[in-house]
Amino acid sequence: MKPRDQLTPQKRKITIEDVAKAAGVSISTVSRVMNNNYHHMAEETKQKVLDAISALDYRPNALAKGLKQMKTNSIGLILANLQNPFWLLVLEGIEDACQEAGYSLLILNSRDDIEKEGNNVKEFLMRQLDGMIINPADGENALFNVLVDEQFPLVFLNRKVAGLNADTVVVDNVRGTTLAINHLVSLNKKKIAIFLYPTSGISPRLERIEGYKKALTEHGLEVDDSLIKIVENKDDCLEHIKQLFAGDEKPDAIFSTNNMLTLVILDALGELGIKVPEDISLLGYDETEWSKHLSPPLTTIKQPAYEMGRGAAERLIQSIKTNRQEEQWEPETIQFEPSLVVRRSCGESF
Amino acid sequence: MKPRDQLTPQKRKITIEDVAKAAGVSISTVSRVMNNNYHHMAEETKQKVLDAISALDYRPNALAKGLKQMKTNSIGLILANLQNPFWLLVLEGIEDACQEAGYSLLILNSRDDIEKEGNNVKEFLMRQLDGMIINPADGENALFNVLVDEQFPLVFLNRKVAGLNADTVVVDNVRGTTLAINHLVSLNKKKIAIFLYPTSGISPRLERIEGYKKALTEHGLEVDDSLIKIVENKDDCLEHIKQLFAGDEKPDAIFSTNNMLTLVILDALGELGIKVPEDISLLGYDETEWSKHLSPPLTTIKQPAYEMGRGAAERLIQSIKTNRQEEQWEPETIQFEPSLVVRRSCGESF
DNA sequence: GTGAAAGCGCTAACAA
DNA sequence: TTGTTAGCGCTTTCAC
Numbered sequence: 001m002k003p004r005d006q007l008t009p010q011k012r013k014i015t016i017e018d019v020a021k022a023a024g025v026s027i028s029t030v031s032r033v034m035n036n037n038y039h040h041m042a043e044e045t046k047q048k049v050l051d052a053i054s055a056l057d058y059r060p061n062a063l064a065k066g067l068k069q070m071k072t073n074s075i076g077l078i079l080a081n082l083q084n085p086f087w088l089l090v091l092e093g094i095e096d097a098c099q100e101a102g103y104s105l106l107i108l109n110s111r112d113d114i115e116k117e118g119n120n121v122k123e124f125l126m127r128q129l130d131g132m133i134i135n136p137a138d139g140e141n142a143l144f145n146v147l148v149d150e151q152f153p154l155v156f157l158n159r160k161v162a163g164l165n166a167d168t169v170v171v172d173n174v175r176g177t178t179l180a181i182n183h184l185v186s187l188n189k190k191k192i193a194i195f196l197y198p199t200s201g202i203s204p205r206l207e208r209i210e211g212y213k214k215a216l217t218e219h220g221l222e223v224d225d226s227l228i229k230i231v232e233n234k235d236d237c238l239e240h241i242k243q244l245f246a247g248d249e250k251p252d253a254i255f256s257t258n259n260m261l262t263l264v265i266l267d268a269l270g271e272l273g274i275k276v277p278e279d280i281s282l283l284g285y286d287e288t289e290w291s292k293h294l295s296p297p298l299t300t301i302k303q304p305a306y307e308m309g310r311g312a313a314e315r316l317i318q319s320i321k322t323n324r325q326e327e328q329w330e331p332e333t334i335q336f337e338p339s340l341v342v343r344r345s346c347g348e349s350f
Numbered sequence: 351m352k353p354r355d356q357l358t359p360q361k362r363k364i365t366i367e368d369v370a371k372a373a374g375v376s377i378s379t380v381s382r383v384m385n386n387n388y389h390h391m392a393e394e395t396k397q398k399v400l401d402a403i404s405a406l407d408y409r410p411n412a413l414a415k416g417l418k419q420m421k422t423n424s425i426g427l428i429l430a431n432l433q434n435p436f437w438l439l440v441l442e443g444i445e446d447a448c449q450e451a452g453y454s455l456l457i458l459n460s461r462d463d464i465e466k467e468g469n470n471v472k473e474f475l476m477r478q479l480d481g482m483i484i485n486p487a488d489g490e491n492a493l494f495n496v497l498v499d500e501q502f503p504l505v506f507l508n509r510k511v512a513g514l515n516a517d518t519v520v521v522d523n524v525r526g527t528t529l530a531i532n533h534l535v536s537l538n539k540k541k542i543a544i545f546l547y548p549t550s551g552i553s554p555r556l557e558r559i560e561g562y563k564k565a566l567t568e569h570g571l572e573v574d575d576s577l578i579k580i581v582e583n584k585d586d587c588l589e590h591i592k593q594l595f596a597g598d599e600k601p602d603a604i605f606s607t608n609n610m611l612t613l614v615i616l617d618a619l620g621e622l623g624i625k626v627p628e629d630i631s632l633l634g635y636d637e638t639e640w641s642k643h644l645s646p647p648l649t650t651i652k653q654p655a656y657e658m659g660r661g662a663a664e665r666l667i668q669s670i671k672t673n674r675q676e677e678q679w680e681p682e683t684i685q686f687e688p689s690l691v692v693r694r695s696c697g698e699s700f
Numbered sequence: 701g702t703g704a705a706a707g708c709g710c711t712a713a714c715a716a
Numbered sequence: 717t718t719g720t721t722a723g724c725g726c727t728t729t730c731a732c
Contacts, residue, residue, distance in 0.1 A: 015725060026703045031727060041702060057496075062476040063417040064725035072413070082442065085435050093519060095459055104473060107457045109445055126412040146407075251703050266643050290638075293616050295645030333389065366707060376719045381711060390717060414709035417724050 014058045023052035027075035033062060058287060066128060074104035076132040076318060078178040078327070080112045080159075086286050086305050086306045087135075090157070090322040093309025094133060103130070114139035121147075130154045131320045133157050133312050138200045151329065153319040155312045160333070165321060169312040176301045176338035177211030180255050180283050185219045187280060189252035189332045189344055192216070193244055195237070208285070227251070231261060245274070253346065255269035259288055259300075266294065266327045281346035283319045297343035299339040306338045311336070315324055364408045369538060371404035378454040384609040386671050403654035416478055424454035425510025425666060426474035428672060430462045430509075434610060436484065436636050436655050437485075438509070442549070451667045453480070464489035471497075478547070482668045483507050483641065483662050488550045488611045501679065503669040505662045510553040510683070517669060518683045519662040526651045526688035527561030530633050533649070535569045537696055539602035539631055542566070543594055545587070545615060546607045558607045581611060588618040595624070603631035608649075609638055633695035654686045661686070 016034075020027040025045060032038055033049040052058070053294055069178075098105045106129060110117035117137045117267040124132055131153030136144075141161075147154055148166050156168040157240060184192050194212045199205040213223045219303060230239040236256055243250045256262040264283035270275060276282045284291070287302035322329050366384075370377040375395060382388055383399040402408070416422040425445060429437060441457075456479060460467035467487045474482055481503030486494075488554045491511075496514040497504055498516050506518040534542050544562045549555040563573045579590040594601045612634040619626060626632045626646055634641065636653035661684055672679050 013725095017725080027726080028728080029702060032702090035727080037727095038701095042701065043703080059472060059476045061417070061478060063413045063422070063478050064708090064713080065727075067411070067413040067417055068725080068727045069708090082438055087436070088432055088438070089436070090460075104477075105457070107455070122409060126409045127454075128411060128413050183495075201704075224607055260639070263639060263643055288640075289610070289613060290640040290644070293644050294640070295643065330727050363709095363721080377709090378711080378720080381717060382718090385711080387712095389718095392717065411709050413723090415711075417726090418709080418711050422725075613714080 002178055004067075013061075015055045016058075016060065019052045019056055019058050021050065022056060023048045023159055025049060032246070035156065045128075061338070070128070072104075073102060073132050074106055074127075075313070075320070076106045076108065076120075076129045078108050078117060078132060078134045080110050080117070080119045080135045080137045082189055082307070083112075084257065084258075084286075089305035090309035090312075093306040093311070094313040095309075096318065097310045097313035103317060104314075110137050112137045114141060114285045117141055118143055120332060131316045133316055134304050135159060135292070136161050138202050142271075147314065151324050155316040156317070157312050158204065158308070159181055160202075162201065165331050167313065167315055167331045169308055169336070170204070170333065171308065171336045171338050173207035173304045173338075174211035174214065176241050176285065176303070177208045177255075177257075178215045178284075179338065179340045180301055181212060181215035181219070183340055183342065184222070184253045184255070184346060185215075188348070189219060191224075191227065191249060191251045192228055192253045193251050194253060194257065195229045195240070195261055197261060198230055198232060207258065212255065231264070233287060234264055234267070236297055237261075237264050241265070241268050241272060241274070244273070251280060253283065256282065256284045259284055259286035259291075262298065276345050277347040283346055287341050290342060294345070296345050298345045299343045300341045302339050302341050304338075308336050351692070352407045355618065363411075364406045366408075366410065369399065369402045369406055369408050373398045375399060380558050385485045406501060420478070421480050424456055424475075424477075424479055425670070426456045426458065426470075426479045428460055428467060428474070428482060428484045430460050430467070430485045430487040432459050432461075434608075434636075435638055436609065436653070439655035440659035440662075443656040443661070443662040444657075447660045447667065451664075453663075453667060456660050458588060460487050462480070462487045464491060465675035467491055467530045474522045479667045481505075482497050485509060486511050488552050495655055501674050503666055504668040505669070507662050508554065508658070510689045512553075514553065515681050517558055517663065517665055517681045519654045519658055520554070521658065521688050523557035523688075524561035524568055525565065525604075525651070526635065527558045527607075529688065529690045530570070530635075531562060531565035532604070533690055533692065534631060534633060534696060535565075535571070537631065538695070541572060541574075541577065541599060541601045542571075542603045542605060543579055544605045544607065545579045545581055545590070545611055547611060548580055548582060551573075555696075562605065581614065584614055584617070587611075587614050588621065591615070591618050591622060591624070595622070601630060603633065606632065606634045609636035611635055612648065624658065626695050627697040634697055637691055641691070642693060644695070646695050648695045649693045652689050652691050654688070658686050 016027045016030050029045060030049050032041065033046055040044055075098065076212055108120040108123065110120050115139050118141060121143050133155045135157045135195055136159050144161060144164055148164055157168055158166055160170060162219055196205055216223050231237045231240065240253045254265060256265050274280060284298050284300045287300045291298045293301050315334065320331060366377045367381050369377045379395060380399055381390065383396055388396055392585050445455055458470040458473065464487050468491060471493050481506045485507045486509050494511060494514055498514055502514055505515055508520055510518055510520060546555050565571050579650045581587045581590065604615060606615050624630060634648050634650045641648045641650050665684065669679060
């Protein structure tokens with residue numbers, strides 16, 4: 001007697017064997033029907049199997065299938081920061097692309113913790129996922145090199161990993177910053193501060209500083225390092241703004257490089273009684289649902305989040321489907337373009 | 351010759367057999383080490399195995415393990431709506447609880463589409479997940495009854511499913527609405543409109559209407575059905591507000607039952623030149639990061655989103671770990687309490 | 701056109 | 717204390 005028969009009948013799961021018995025065929029025939037492999041199968045046999053499948057409400061065990069086929073038809077997504085609603089849109093894009101291609105999506109959050117990120121990657125590897133999309137945390141992850149060497153299908157998202165020749169989907173951050181500075185300069189702003197979360201090795205943050213300096217220079221404006229403000233926390237932010245307003249020459253504008261940071265800045269400005277846009281202009285990175293409802297409505301740099309997500313997933317799936325034995329796979333960096341959304345937080349244009 | 355040996359050596363995955371060979375032991379010994387089952391294992395043997403594992407960078411195949419053990423140590427989450435940032439916090443709570451208990455989390459989005467929801471449930475079933483957390487879409491899902499009958503570990507989140515005796519984690523919506531109405535009445539508002547997305551069978555929406563009527567009645571105020579506004583889209587919302595202001599007696603307040611809807615209402619009010627809180631009070635459901643930055647800062651009903659997520663996951667894991675052969679499992683409804691966050695959108699209190 | 705059987709990588713019962 | 721082996725549910729050659 002087989003052990004599974006000892007379980008109560010209701011609780012036992014329906015297997016391919018049950019279907020085969022019910023249909024009066026062999027399990028390989030059932031398998032063929034399930035996988036649309038009826039080369040020259042008799043219509044009658046096929047129908048018998050189909051009937052048995054629906055009668056028993058059979059659902060094939062994906063573990064067994066995956067184990068046998070050495071693939072799971074699912075991909076993993078590792079996010080470094082879920083707090084930012086920007087990622088919700090990215091997620092939707094990824095999800096849509098997966099659904100269309102018949103892939104399932106497994107999501108893990110590394111919360112910008114490099115160790116957690118490593119565990120997440122290992123977790124996905126153990127689950128035999130066919131590929132991964134990773135928004136890398138700040139720091140070095142030795143596993144990435146191994147995966148790239150092994151040609152494991154991989155797409156990095158939003159952040160570039162230095163020294164790694166891998167598929168990467170990003171937004172042009174230099175361009176985004178340039179759009180911002182151009183707009184501010186066109187409104188006759190000259191003393192423009194930039195606020196960032198600690199940059200460390202995170203590429204978008206580095207690129208936004210780079211773009212800031214480049215754009216200022218192109219407009220013949222001097223780059224003043226005291227206008228580059230790294231914000232660790234709320235108190236920090238308040239302090240920076242106080243400093244900014246302490247000198248004789250008041251700043252004209254603040255360029256905030258993150259939508260959560262923008263809220264912190266607004267808080268601090270409010271606390272100090274500094275009015276936007278009367279006393280200072282404010283321009284934020286990332287367009288959100290609430291940008292236009294802030295006080296005042298916020299001028300922002302908009303990133304095509306949904307498209308980025310979709311692009312990354314499509315690229316990954318393409319990569320998975322490419323047989324590396326027969327074909328060469330050449331990693332690419334796909335770059336999306338940001339745009340400017342003008343509202344009232346930088347004052348009126350004329 | 352075994353087929354796997356035909357693959358190039360670098361690409362072949364390390365299996366338990368490789369580790370066993372490298373350590374000079376049997377595969378069952380390796381298995382014992384991996385699963386901490388060294389009853390009385392020689393320290394030396396254990397060390398040899400551990401060395402081989404790290405030398406080969408061995409990562410056990412979770413599919414094989416799951417297939418054998420008939421469990422996967424992972425749970426599924428089915429969300430009906432990812433757009434609302436409320437769910438990000440819920441997600442964090444679920445994730446934390448899972449991580450702590452050593453479970454992985456698989457997420458699927460049904461976008462309030464009952465058919466997609468069905469597919470998602472089936473997908474999870476095929477993957478042999480140990481349990482699911484479901485924020486059910488609007489409509490009847492016949493599968494739910496089957497799962498409950500089979501005692502499949504299941505927790506419903508935020509929305510109750512009518513006629514189903516299953517674990518459910520919700521926030522007290524009648525209480526939330528009562529808090530809102532009490533606050534408005536205390537500010538001497540009498541003509542209070544309620545705005546909702548189409549209710550259909552979705553429990554929180556129904557309960558919020560119920561709470562609204564109950565609270566008004568308790569304050570001796572008449573319930574006027576023309577003040578209950580169902581909003582399908584933006585134009586709809588504009589129309590409703592026009593109607594509201596068309597009569598002789600102007601409304602005192604709008605109670606918005608959804609944070610996305612609140613933004614739509616703000617839009618419409620702005621378009622019509624109606625000022626908050628001077629011309630009308632506005633009170634919103636769901637506290638968000640940006641609530642205090644809206645114009646004016648919004649008074650809201652806050653729901654303990656993180657705690658809800660965590661509570662649901664903990665309940666599910668407890669349910670999974672309970673052996674139904676030996677122990678009875680009694681489904682519960684766990685109810686969290688909302689609270690009121692007072693800001694300026696309802697006017698000053700005295 | 702269909703069936704028999706090997707085997708994917710692992711665990712656990714049983715042997716030694 | 718450690719090894720041998722059956723089998724989890726499925727796909728896929730190879731026979732017939």
